Amino acid sequence: MTDNEIGSMVEQPDFQFLIEKNADGIIVVDEAGLVLFANPAAERLFGQPSRALIGSPIGVPIVVDEMSEIAIHQPGGGLVDAEIRTVETSWDGQRARLASVRDVSERRAMEDRTRHAAKMEAIGRLTAGIAHDFNNLLAVVLGSLESAKRRIEWEGSELASLLDNATRGAQQAVLLTSKLLAFARRKPLEFRQVDLSDLLASMSDLLQRTFDERIAVRAEIPSELWAVEVDPTELEAAILNLAVNARDAMPDGGELVITTENIDFARDDAEDGGGKAGPHVRISVADTGEGMTADVLNRVLEPFFTTKGAARGTGLGLSQVYGFAKQSGGYLRLRSEVNVGTTVDIYLPKAATGSDQKPQVEPSVELKTIPRARSGETVLAVEDDEDVRAITVGNLRELGYTVVEAADADAALRLLQGATTFDLLFTDLGLPGRINGKMLAGRARALHPELKILITTAYAGDVLIREGRLDPEIELLSKPFSFAALGNRVRGLLDGGRPGPGRVLLVEDEFLLNLLVTDMLAEAGFSVDAAASFGEAAKKARSGIDDLVGAIVDLGLPDRPGDELVTELRALYPNLPVVLATGYADDDVRKRFSVAKGVQLLTKPFDLDRLTAALGRAGVRISPPM
Amino acid sequence: MAVRLLRLYVAGNSASSRRAQQNLERLRVSLGSRGWDVEIVDVLESPELAESARIIATPTLSYEDAARTRRIVGDLSDTARVLEFLGIDEKDEV
Numbered sequence: 208m209t210d211n212e213i214g215s216m217v218e219q220p221d222f223q224f225l226i227e228k229n230a231d232g233i234i235v236v237d238e239a240g241l242v243l244f245a246n247p248a249a250e251r252l253f254g255q256p257s258r259a260l261i262g263s264p265i266g267v268p269i270v271v272d273e274m275s276e277i278a279i280h281q282p283g284g285g286l287v288d289a290e291i292r293t294v295e296t297s298w299d300g301q302r303a304r305l306a307s308v309r310d311v312s313e314r315r316a317m318e319d320r321t322r323h324a325a326k327m328e329a330i331g332r333l334t335a336g337i338a339h340d341f342n343n344l345l346a347v348v349l350g351s352l353e354s355a356k357r358r359i360e361w362e363g364s365e366l367a368s369l370l371d372n373a374t375r376g377a378q379q380a381v382l383l384t385s386k387l388l389a390f391a392r393r394k395p396l397e398f399r400q401v402d403l404s405d406l407l408a409s410m411s412d413l414l415q416r417t418f419d420e421r422i423a424v425r426a427e428i429p430s431e432l433w434a435v436e437v438d439p440t441e442l443e444a445a446i447l448n449l450a451v452n453a454r455d456a457m458p459d460g461g462e463l464v465i466t467t468e469n470i471d472f473a474r475d476d477a478e479d480g481g482g483k484a485g486p487h488v489r490i491s492v493a494d495t496g497e498g499m500t501a502d503v504l505n506r507v508l509e510p511f512f513t514t515k516g517a518a519r520g521t522g523l524g525l526s527q528v529y530g531f532a533k534q535s536g537g538y539l540r541l542r543s544e545v546n547v548g549t550t551v552d553i554y555l556p557k558a559a560t561g562s563d564q565k566p567q568v569e570p571s572v573e574l575k576t577i578p579r580a581r582s583g584e585t586v587l588a589v590e591d592d593e594d595v596r597a598i599t600v601g602n603l604r605e606l607g608y609t610v611v612e613a614a615d616a617d618a619a620l621r622l623l624q625g626a627t628t629f630d631l632l633f634t635d636l637g638l639p640g641r642i643n644g645k646m647l648a649g650r651a652r653a654l655h656p657e658l659k660i661l662i663t664t665a666y667a668g669d670v671l672i673r674e675g676r677l678d679p680e681i682e683l684l685s686k687p688f689s690f691a692a693l694g695n696r697v698r699g700l701l702d703g704g705r706p707g708p709g710r711v712l713l714v715e716d717e718f719l720l721n722l723l724v725t726d727m728l729a730e731a732g733f734s735v736d737a738a739a740s741f742g743e744a745a746k747k748a749r750s751g752i753d754d755l756v757g758a759i760v761d762l763g764l765p766d767r768p769g770d771e772l773v774t775e776l777r778a779l780y781p782n783l784p785v786v787l788a789t790g791y792a793d794d795d796v797r798k799r800f801s802v803a804k805g806v807q808l809l810t811k812p813f814d815l816d817r818l819t820a821a822l823g824r825a826g827v828r829i830s831p832p833m
Numbered sequence: 834m835a836v837r838l839l840r841l842y843v844a845g846n847s848a849s850s851r852r853a854q855q856n857l858e859r860l861r862v863s864l865g866s867r868g869w870d871v872e873i874v875d876v877l878e879s880p881e882l883a884e885s886a887r888i889i890a891t892p893t894l895s896y897e898d899a900a901r902t903r904r905i906v907g908d909l910s911d912t913a914r915v916l917e918f919l920g921i922d923e924k925d926e927v
Contacts, residue, residue: 266904276849
């Protein structure tokens, strides 16, 4: 059936009706480009009644292919994106063009938002990746600082406070990365009881420091504020949004005031019907800026509504605040007067009593008593680097051992053949000359089968960890090692024969972190089998690991994901306790990876206490410190 | 011959505005420099000009002719028809 046939079969009034009711604007334009007819949708689209439109010189619409994109200018400055399609027609016997005009501004805006959302998503993923890697690095920094602090603890020097400062800095960085991770993932609100006084005080401090000095930031925050249950990250974002709005409203400077108050509407009577009864905490952010007209005030909560130029505002600021208040069970109130200023009140309901659970602050665990030497125990320390030797020898002497030192294997062998009886050989793996630490160990063992041997190296990752393990009877202590690790390992070896807590398989591809965790495990008394990839770990596991009591697996391994390794390991060693270490947040991992039952998650960065606690939860027997 | 004026009304830097400007540039090339002036008016920058010319959609190309002003709306992709509507007969010009 052709169009003409439809035309002849449909009644003329039906076409009339269709044009009247059409959602697209329909206009007829004559040869001179003047409007002859406009339907109701066109009136809306052009923002003019049909009597004004008729006779307007819109111009002859010329459309190549299917349609042409145009912008419609409404009286008063409104701009509407539209698509125009035309067909030739006749009107009162004259040639004319019939054009349908479709409003696509909504679709455009949607496309823009989708593009923006995709960009944010990409930034989020990028951020998560960076935060994850950064956590690995922080683990190393924090772990090493911890070690350093232990070493100088007995000195109580200025150095100790410098190290404390460095540790605080690194811990701040941990917080920062966790914020980045929080930003990166799309998370539901995480309600927590929040101390508003602390949060707002630190926010106002931040604002004062970042804003132009012409803007004075003042905070009046009583300390006895009721607790509220909100997502602190969202609350911070809300305050920040309000503050940025306030700043933009005061281009010539002014005052930004944050005030808070406990309000019990049951007693004070909610002034209007919108206010909810019950105790609330009011947070007000007030500025002395340009203010808003009633018109603008009516629309400010709409998403994407903005009075700022395209480059400055997304129009999401106040709608975030509104959404936050609503989701937190509270509400917003806005007051504004042109050239006087704007005040935004956020009312948040007081947290239900009884659930007053402050975040548990783990008491910092005091240094465990590090096992000392028994009288007369003698150690031969072999280390070519003079500084390192001085520190090592100093540590061992501090632990109570008699120490004889040697700078190379030849000197050590001469000493071993001499009159002194040594209980332990503590040697660096990399020694100058033909004989390295491992060979020295072999010769020493040949001379004195009872001699205990402990090898230390900073390159364990290359020489030992990646190329198969050392002979089982040789014990390894990775550099940098802590004072406690040294004390524990030396004591453990000398008390030898006594079964240790067993062997732990450590799978971590980040070299420094591998060393650090090896050191931590050694400090806790474990022997360590280290691997840097899925393949390496699986190979080790398949060839059999004696006395394996547990595994620590990094989730992000270079070849295959860590959670798959857990499955593999458990097939070989049923119910093997496993700690899955990850730079991501807990619930993210659970969503994205299969975390087997009984597997403990450990978020990086972690310290020795958290590591042993996680191993304990996974089911590894943790021996009390000797 | 008096200088004749083509005026193109656009709205900012939108895709259709840019396309219209490019197409007009092509048109200028095809017309050669025979007493034609081309003027671009951004209605976002000069709303008063748009108002006095009663521009209700962009891009609009206006041929300011003493006898009668011709006006077309669209992105000017169809050069031949654009010329035809403006009443410029290429053969006449030669």
